[in-house]
Amino acid sequence: MKLRTSIFAAAVLAVAAPAAMADLAIPWLSYRTGPYSPGGIPVADGFEDYLTLLNERDGGIGGETIRVVQCETGYNTQKGVECYESTKGEGSLVYSPLSTGITYQLIPRATADGIPVHSMGYGRTAAADGTIFSHVFNFPAHYWDGASIAVNHILDLNGGDISGKKIGLVYHNSAYGKEPIRTLQELSGKHGYEVMLVPVDHPGQEQKAQWLQIRRESPDYLLMWGWGVMNSVAITEAANIRFPMENFIGIWWSGSENDVLPVGERAHGYKALALHGVGADFPVMADMQTHVLDTGLAAGDGDQVGTVLYMRGLYGAMLITEAIRVAQEMHGVSDITPEMMRDGLENLVITEELMAERGLPGFGPSFAVSCENHGGPGIGWVQQWDAEAGEWSIVSDAIQSDKSVIDALIKEDSAAYAAENNIEPRCG
Amino acid sequence: MFYREAGDFRTSYTDDSQTFPITFDRYCYFAILAVAFLVIPFLINDYWANAVLVPLLVWSMAAIGLNILTGYCGQVSLGTGGFMAVGAYACYKLMTAFPDLSIVFCVLFGGVVTALVGVLFGLPSLRIKGFYLAVATLAAQFFLVWLFNKVPWFYNYSASGQINAPERTVFGIAVTGPNVEAWAKYLFCLCFVFVFAWGARNLTRGAVGRSWMAIRDMDIAAEIIGVDPLKAKLSAFAVSSFYIGMAGAMFFANYLGAVEVTEAFGINQSFLVLFMIIVGGLGSILGSFAGAAFLVLMPVLLKNLLAGWLGWDTSIATHFEFIIVGGLIVFMLIAEPHGMAQLWRIIKEKLRLWPFPHAN
Numbered sequence: 001m002k003l004r005t006s007i008f009a010a011a012v013l014a015v016a017a018p019a020a021m022a023d024l025a026i027p028w029l030s031y032r033t034g035p036y037s038p039g040g041i042p043v044a045d046g047f048e049d050y051l052t053l054l055n056e057r058d059g060g061i062g063g064e065t066i067r068v069v070q071c072e073t074g075y076n077t078q079k080g081v082e083c084y085e086s087t088k089g090e091g092s093l094v095y096s097p098l099s100t101g102i103t104y105q106l107i108p109r110a111t112a113d114g115i116p117v118h119s120m121g122y123g124r125t126a127a128a129d130g131t132i133f134s135h136v137f138n139f140p141a142h143y144w145d146g147a148s149i150a151v152n153h154i155l156d157l158n159g160g161d162i163s164g165k166k167i168g169l170v171y172h173n174s175a176y177g178k179e180p181i182r183t184l185q186e187l188s189g190k191h192g193y194e195v196m197l198v199p200v201d202h203p204g205q206e207q208k209a210q211w212l213q214i215r216r217e218s219p220d221y222l223l224m225w226g227w228g229v230m231n232s233v234a235i236t237e238a239a240n241i242r243f244p245m246e247n248f249i250g251i252w253w254s255g256s257e258n259d260v261l262p263v264g265e266r267a268h269g270y271k272a273l274a275l276h277g278v279g280a281d282f283p284v285m286a287d288m289q290t291h292v293l294d295t296g297l298a299a300g301d302g303d304q305v306g307t308v309l310y311m312r313g314l315y316g317a318m319l320i321t322e323a324i325r326v327a328q329e330m331h332g333v334s335d336i337t338p339e340m341m342r343d344g345l346e347n348l349v350i351t352e353e354l355m356a357e358r359g360l361p362g363f364g365p366s367f368a369v370s371c372e373n374h375g376g377p378g379i380g381w382v383q384q385w386d387a388e389a390g391e392w393s394i395v396s397d398a399i400q401s402d403k404s405v406i407d408a409l410i411k412e413d414s415a416a417y418a419a420e421n422n423i424e425p426r427c428g
Numbered sequence: 429m430f431y432r433e434a435g436d437f438r439t440s441y442t443d444d445s446q447t448f449p450i451t452f453d454r455y456c457y458f459a460i461l462a463v464a465f466l467v468i469p470f471l472i473n474d475y476w477a478n479a480v481l482v483p484l485l486v487w488s489m490a491a492i493g494l495n496i497l498t499g500y501c502g503q504v505s506l507g508t509g510g511f512m513a514v515g516a517y518a519c520y521k522l523m524t525a526f527p528d529l530s531i532v533f534c535v536l537f538g539g540v541v542t543a544l545v546g547v548l549f550g551l552p553s554l555r556i557k558g559f560y561l562a563v564a565t566l567a568a569q570f571f572l573v574w575l576f577n578k579v580p581w582f583y584n585y586s587a588s589g590q591i592n593a594p595e596r597t598v599f600g601i602a603v604t605g606p607n608v609e610a611w612a613k614y615l616f617c618l619c620f621v622f623v624f625a626w627g628a629r630n631l632t633r634g635a636v637g638r639s640w641m642a643i644r645d646m647d648i649a650a651e652i653i654g655v656d657p658l659k660a661k662l663s664a665f666a667v668s669s670f671y672i673g674m675a676g677a678m679f680f681a682n683y684l685g686a687v688e689v690t691e692a693f694g695i696n697q698s699f700l701v702l703f704m705i706i707v708g709g710l711g712s713i714l715g716s717f718a719g720a721a722f723l724v725l726m727p728v729l730l731k732n733l734l735a736g737w738l739g740w741d742t743s744i745a746t747h748f749e750f751i752i753v754g755g756l757i758v759f760m761l762i763a764e765p766h767g768m769a770q771l772w773r774i775i776k777e778k779l780r781l782w783p784f785p786h787a788n
Contacts, residue, residue, distance in 0.1 A: 032743035108606030
């Protein structure tokens, strides 16, 4: 008998958790793989490049270098949890999961561990209520702001009267896509329009049935809450049924180059909300060129520089680093803890002068975060795609969301969360 | 040397038909139990609980459930994700509707509700089998996920359709919710898995298990010798779904704490559990654990190895992880088509003779 030997390497899952070093650890839960990587890569690149810029140009923040702790989630919730657990021990200051699903996971966990979460323009909208969600921030604008800004834009186009109009919502059938529904329904009571819901299941590659329905019911306007490949497929299908592009408005996650370029000329006129300015024509990008791109330190392939999502990541990194400065000042130490970081985020004040000083004049709104309001001012713009020039341009003034409706909804949802989890409201 | 049976006398039928008839085997089993119950809870930290051990236990439970249906009764099912969703949503509705109800009963009732749903979707198995049944259960998968997405009652009308597990305690110690200690969460899952794995093992050795296996091996012959296919198939669906439902409830309440049906219980999960029992070994409780360990731990291990120790770029490490895990599955199936449980059986045979391979 011939003895067949199988050798099993007994692998030991030793997880080395290095002792927290004296630097500012900022975890980044990226997704450079999987079906949502076209969105995940540019945001990650922008985020990392800005932090590299600060390290290279200024030697970090307040003399402390910044260390980005990377973890790949693939937009998968379970991997996100694994990433959170494996990185939280490294002195991680603030989490930016870039996924609404993972944000929902982290809200209770991070709050219990005393680590803040900054879900910029995504995540759980009710987290804007700082009295209940002590460690979660979603400034400068959240999904319900987005829905309201889109409706306000449609109101502007129609001279303030949209009663009897039909507004469709094409959405990713997940927590993310469902977020605006309540707000749209609530606003429809106020403005008298009709809401039509069109869910698209993950990942959204196949949307023929949905667009058949849209063609049949022919809504006057269409909103879209999409991410990843779903966006470009939807815009293609809209072009196929000759839906007027200027009446098709995406959320800020559905308004990048990746979404319109595959559609070609037919995407001309497509609109999306803008969380911040468009283009890369800002002074900070000159420094970026000198200190990061020319020295070969760029994250990823360096081919995403200046795209909408790259600038989104850069903006997120900028807001976080400003909060670090605030925290350092408040507590008088440069090597801050997550709890100090939370204070920094809560006392963050962004002014026009500050934006100009950081080389991003007029890029984002000026606002102040407070104990009660973690959601920011709720200001956005509308950007439109010019297929010939191949660039986005802002086509509206700054639009303020309808806080009278949204604030009540937020109170209601956060109160439900507080009741489920026995949370006492804070802030005096 | 190991597994020596000389001097290992079995003097009664009870001794002879016990699960671990070899003394060495039995002591190993007790040693593993002792480590799991008495040592790990003192050493465990959040990372080990949330990223390694709790998912391992939850997936083992699901794999045992599917193994009962597919491995023991021969009914192919692709509805595991959907059934896990039933368990999770039933558990959630009970947790929020009756805040005073113990979480132990919530998980158990989650399993019971799933068992009923499972029997309902098992009815077609009386008429169809093989690939056709797989398609019918696939329909269950898509229907259930659609249902939990569509009907807001299931997620208590929350704005985003997410369900969140509130804090619940056992003997005053939190086992769900944000403030749960790693050891409490781990022990809670371990107790469930231990009790029900033990139950499953004995169930499959008894009359019910034999009737399942008779159906699996040849349903017409089984019917001729007096096995009622209706009872056998539906009981397999019920028991299997009960386990899968409890796995879903623990997946939601203990492991993740917040889930969204499309992502957490999608078709991917059905395939994952199916891969677990195929890689681990069809018709084996040990195989369910081995398969779950392989598919849950291997990616985590590789991630820590490639991205953590070797310091690779995280995206490259992830791509390699896919390649290596996929390659290992193929290798495993070529090297041992009957799964890791069979591999273990062979090793055991070798060890009995070692170091004299030519003894017989």
